[in-house]
Amino acid sequence: xxxxxxxxxxxxxxxxxxxxxxxxxxxxxxxxxxxxxxxxxxxxxxxxxxxxxxxxxxxxxxxxxxxxxxxxxxxxxxxxxxxxxxxxxxxxxxxxxxxxxxxxxxxxxxxxxxxxxxxxxxxxxxxxxxxxxxxxxxxxxxxxxxxxxxxxxxxxxxxxxxxxxxxxxxxxxxxxxxxxxxxxxxxxxxxxxxxxxxxxxxxxxxxxxxxxxxxxxxxxxxxxxxxxxxxxxxxxxxxxxxxxxxxxxxxxxxxxxxxxxxxxxxxxxxxxxxxxxxxxxxxxxxxxxxxxxxxxxxxxxxxxxxxxxxxxxxxxxxxxxxxxxxxxxxxxxxxxxxxxxxxxxxxxxxxxxxxxxxxxxxxxxxxxxxxxxxxxxxxxxxxxxxxxxxx
Amino acid sequence: xxxxxxxxxxxxxxxxxxxxxxxxxxxxxxxxxxxxxxxxxxxxxxxxxxxxxxxxxxxxxxxxxxxxxxxxxxxxxxxxxxxxxxxxxxxxxxxxxxxxxxxxxxxxxxxxxxxxxxxxxxxxxxxxxxxxxxxxxxxxxxxxxxxxxxxxxxxxxxxxxxxxxxxxxxxxxxxxxxxxxxxxxxxxxxxxxxxxxxxxxxxxxxxxxxxxxxxxxxxxxxxxxxxxxxxxxxxxxxxxxxxxxxxxxxxxxxxxxxxxxxxxxxxxxxxxxxxxxxxxxxxxxxxxxxxxxxxxxxxxxxxxxxxxxxxxxxxxxxxxxxxxxxxxxxxxxxxxxxxxxxxxxxxxxxxxxxxxxxxxxxxxxxxxxxxx
Numbered sequence: 001x002x003x004x005x006x007x008x009x010x011x012x013x014x015x016x017x018x019x020x021x022x023x024x025x026x027x028x029x030x031x032x033x034x035x036x037x038x039x040x041x042x043x044x045x046x047x048x049x050x051x052x053x054x055x056x057x058x059x060x061x062x063x064x065x066x067x068x069x070x071x072x073x074x075x076x077x078x079x080x081x082x083x084x085x086x087x088x089x090x091x092x093x094x095x096x097x098x099x100x101x102x103x104x105x106x107x108x109x110x111x112x113x114x115x116x117x118x119x120x121x122x123x124x125x126x127x128x129x130x131x132x133x134x135x136x137x138x139x140x141x142x143x144x145x146x147x148x149x150x151x152x153x154x155x156x157x158x159x160x161x162x163x164x165x166x167x168x169x170x171x172x173x174x175x176x177x178x179x180x181x182x183x184x185x186x187x188x189x190x191x192x193x194x195x196x197x198x199x200x201x202x203x204x205x206x207x208x209x210x211x212x213x214x215x216x217x218x219x220x221x222x223x224x225x226x227x228x229x230x231x232x233x234x235x236x237x238x239x240x241x242x243x244x245x246x247x248x249x250x251x252x253x254x255x256x257x258x259x260x261x262x263x264x265x266x267x268x269x270x271x272x273x274x275x276x277x278x279x280x281x282x283x284x285x286x287x288x289x290x291x292x293x294x295x296x297x298x299x300x301x302x303x304x305x306x307x308x309x310x311x312x313x314x315x316x317x318x319x320x321x322x323x324x325x326x327x328x329x330x331x332x333x334x335x336x337x338x339x340x341x342x343x344x345x346x347x348x349x350x351x352x353x354x355x356x357x358x359x360x361x362x363x364x365x366x367x368x369x370x371x372x373x374x375x376x377x378x379x380x381x382x383x384x385x386x387x388x389x390x391x
Numbered sequence: 392x393x394x395x396x397x398x399x400x401x402x403x404x405x406x407x408x409x410x411x412x413x414x415x416x417x418x419x420x421x422x423x424x425x426x427x428x429x430x431x432x433x434x435x436x437x438x439x440x441x442x443x444x445x446x447x448x449x450x451x452x453x454x455x456x457x458x459x460x461x462x463x464x465x466x467x468x469x470x471x472x473x474x475x476x477x478x479x480x481x482x483x484x485x486x487x488x489x490x491x492x493x494x495x496x497x498x499x500x501x502x503x504x505x506x507x508x509x510x511x512x513x514x515x516x517x518x519x520x521x522x523x524x525x526x527x528x529x530x531x532x533x534x535x536x537x538x539x540x541x542x543x544x545x546x547x548x549x550x551x552x553x554x555x556x557x558x559x560x561x562x563x564x565x566x567x568x569x570x571x572x573x574x575x576x577x578x579x580x581x582x583x584x585x586x587x588x589x590x591x592x593x594x595x596x597x598x599x600x601x602x603x604x605x606x607x608x609x610x611x612x613x614x615x616x617x618x619x620x621x622x623x624x625x626x627x628x629x630x631x632x633x634x635x636x637x638x639x640x641x642x643x644x645x646x647x648x649x650x651x652x653x654x655x656x657x658x659x660x661x662x663x664x665x666x667x668x669x670x671x672x673x674x675x676x677x678x679x680x681x682x683x684x685x686x687x688x689x690x691x692x693x694x695x696x697x698x699x700x701x702x703x704x705x706x707x708x709x710x711x712x713x714x715x716x717x718x719x720x721x722x723x724x725x726x727x728x729x730x731x732x733x734x735x736x737x738x739x740x741x742x743x744x745x746x747x748x749x750x751x752x753x754x755x756x757x758x759x760x761x762x763x
Contacts (some may be wrong), residue, residue: 088665155659
């Protein structure tokens with residue numbers, strides 16, 4: 001019988017990179033769609049991570065839904081925003097994400113990098129993306145990785161074939177919790193959208209993390225300084241703030257010249273000796289932002305201020321380190337969406353490799369990983385500060 | 392009683408002791424005229440019986456052995472011996488001898504270390520550079536006076552390893568385990584690859600049970616109530632003793648070149664299959680054709696494919712962590728023949744490379760199979 005779904009990838013590295021971004025939870029809900037596989041993880045209904053394995057990552061991708069009679073309009077949005085509905089007609093189930101990640105590692109992609117995943121500690125942009133020159137790329141040549149889901153209720157099987165060894169992992173699939181729903185982001189009530197290079201967000205969060213805060217405060221305003229600031233509060237030390245402000249002296253090019261601004265940014269963040277301990281004033285800019293739209297409704301005043309649990313934001317650190325760009329969005333209710341654009345690099349593959357269907361141009365495929373965070377209400381925030389002080 | 396020899400290959404000796412020390416601390420070392428035997432019998436886990444020709448690790452022209460019983464039996468802490476041998480790496484001249492100090496028997500390892508000095512060093516006693524300051528005892532003290540220009544300096548380092556001498560009667564009762572004839576014998580694939588996959592499996596099974604959160608699972612989850620792997624291990628507590636219920640790997644093979652490594656938990660079943668491995672022929676010099684044809688492994692070999700691919704497999708269940716320690720012998724890049732006695736034991740014959748004169752260094756590992 002023809003399986004419901006089968007996908008063959010010759011680069012399990014890509015699958016691993018994307019899935020490891022949301023590796024903070026043990027279990028993931030998987031949905032199979034005609035456009036790819038959607039992996040969703042959540043914790044306590046306050047954080048949700050979504051990774052979309054686009055079918056372009058697979059050299060062959062076959063999906064034969066038995067009940068695909070009704071047309072649906074998910075095609076456009078799912079690729080764009082991972083926005084497809086969880087309870088659609090497509091098969092979905094729960095599997096062990098940690099087991100998938102561990103299995104993909106058998107592919108030999110991760111032997112030289114970390115043995116454990118130091119997601120939370122990696123401050124520099126190391127991560128899986130920066131593959132070393134010593135990764136033996138030739139070894140990747142005759143390998144393949146097949147994902148298969150035979151029918152509803154069957155295990156999800158991952159088959160990895162490499163020189164002389166064939167490894168098959170059959171993951172028990174569980175029925176998803178019917179009550180499970182995505183954290184709603186009101187797309188028609190987006191009041192903030194900031195796009196910048198992900199490494200800056202990562203550095204800022206890593207910087208704040210050094211004072212072990214419990215709360216991340218986000219502040220954004222289009223009219224006056226600070227235009228965009230992130231603060232860590234509630235920790236045993238004083239509050240520290242990273243501001244992304246407009247640079248008056250230099251050219252205000254609004255996102256031009258990434259190469260140069262990046263090095264300057266590093267300087268601002270880490271150069272002056274006090275930056276470790278206390279508030280860091282970043283003089284350069286939403287020069288770092290490519291898009292900076294802040295338009296709160298008049299009832300909220302001019303400034304958007306929201307608080308989030310820092311420990312949750314920290315779970316996105318792996319994605320921050322791997323991703324190229326991040327889109328930071330907030331809706332009227334304060335739900336924060338971090339959408340990461342991950343440019344999967346192919347530079348560990350020898351030049352002249354017969355490129356598969358998944359390779360779009362020289363830079364490799366582009367994929368998206370989404371995080372959603374529910375804001376802290378004022379009372380919760382006060383409570384957490386109290387707790388922290390008691391400790 | 393007298394034993395004294397130069398080391399021929401301290402690197403191999405050191406790697407060998409390192410691999411042995413992962414299985415147990417107490418090692419019975421038996422020095423004979425032709426071979427050196429190392430035996431480790433831990434309270435639980437894998438036994439190893441190694442027989443190394445003198446010439447593999449020692450220089451047989453300087454090998455001196457005198458004993459009334461034609462052998463010296465020593466009990467030594469193998470990891471202490473291994474640490475001592477590390478200082479002999481790359482040394483041109485190292486000697487091992489049996490000696491005595493205040494009535495305590497010792498193995499004394501004396502190493503001549505050469506190093507290049509920049510000169511102008513007032514004191515040249517760098518002997519504890521290797522971290523064994525307490526044991527060091529420069530034999531002829533290094534010549535520190537005289538010219539202080541850059542030169543090669545030689546340092547004598549002596550490390551003393553406390554041992555026990557075992558009387559012949561103490562070791563009389565120790566015999567190699569006797570196993571039934573194996574159903575399957577097969578040459579294992581690259582041990583490094585086998586080890587990394589085995590370790591990954593062990594990790595998969597242990598992270599699985601560790602990170603399991605009952606709340607996360609859907610209540611109607613299928614397969615949730617099936618007997619778990621760790622649960623079944625608890626049933627065999629008598630066999631397992633205190634093996635802290637680490638995951639058990641299922642290793643099986645047939646006489647048609649296939650080896651299968653598998654593990655199962657509540658959440659997943661994973662298996663790696665190697666094919667086109669070699670089932671080595673038996674040595675016809677050891678037994679008659681008729682005897683040989685009656686062996687279960689040869690019967691299995693003759694089974695035709697018509698009986699199905701699944702026929703003729705022999706299976707053992709082994710402790711993942713113990714297996715990983717056994718596979719550490721891979722650093723000596725040996726050839727390993729695995730003999731499967733179905734559901735009972737796995738015996739590994741590990742042949743070290745680089746034999747001279749056709750003498751074979753062989754380490755034999757006896758691994759018990761856990762019952763389900």
